[in-house]
Amino acid sequence: MTKDDKQLVRDSWAKVMPISDTAAELFYNRLFELDPSLRPLFTSDMTEQGRKLMGMITVAVNGLDRLDEIIAAVRALGKRHSGYSVTDDHYDTVATALLWTLERGLGDAFTDATRNAWIKTYTLLSTTMKEAAAQPAAA
Known part of the structure; x- marks a missing residue:
């Protein structure tokens, strides 16, 4: 990721x-519309749950310049998610x-460059x- 990518993500997330709260509701409604089989996981x-999601994304966005500091938390999150199937x-x-949610929430501010930075x-x-989830549990 470039410095510009990180700034686009930070600016758009702000x-x-x-x-x-509305973004979280839009996200989960869209998620369950795309794959109704995910609903029972929640x-x-x-x-x-929406507030947890928004908080997690905020931590990630705020940590883009310090990935080494958040990587352990991201791995732990991956491990936890593997336990949820x-x-x-x-x-x-x-x-x-x-x-989809970002596009709806940001409208015209969700430019191609912003989309690519989020991707x-x-x-x-x-x-x-996913890599953390694939690792066997420590004995």
Whole structure:
């Protein structure tokens, strides 16, 4: 990721934060529309789940210049998700729902460059999570 990519992600996320509850609701509605089989994986209150999602994305966005500091947390998140029966295909569906949500939330501010920066960010994070999930548990 370039410095410009990171700035595009930070700037666009700053515009989403004031509408984070709505963005989370849009995201999960779109996610379950794309793949209804994912709904049973979420057993908690969806408002709270949405806030957790927004918080996690905020941590990742704020850590883009310090990836070495957040990588352990991203790996741990990947391990946790493997316990929820999350598959590699689910990560692709999440990417589609996330990009759709960002496009809806940002409107014209969601430029091609911003989309590409988010794709790079999500790919980096999801690849790290998938790699961690694939590792056998420590004995």
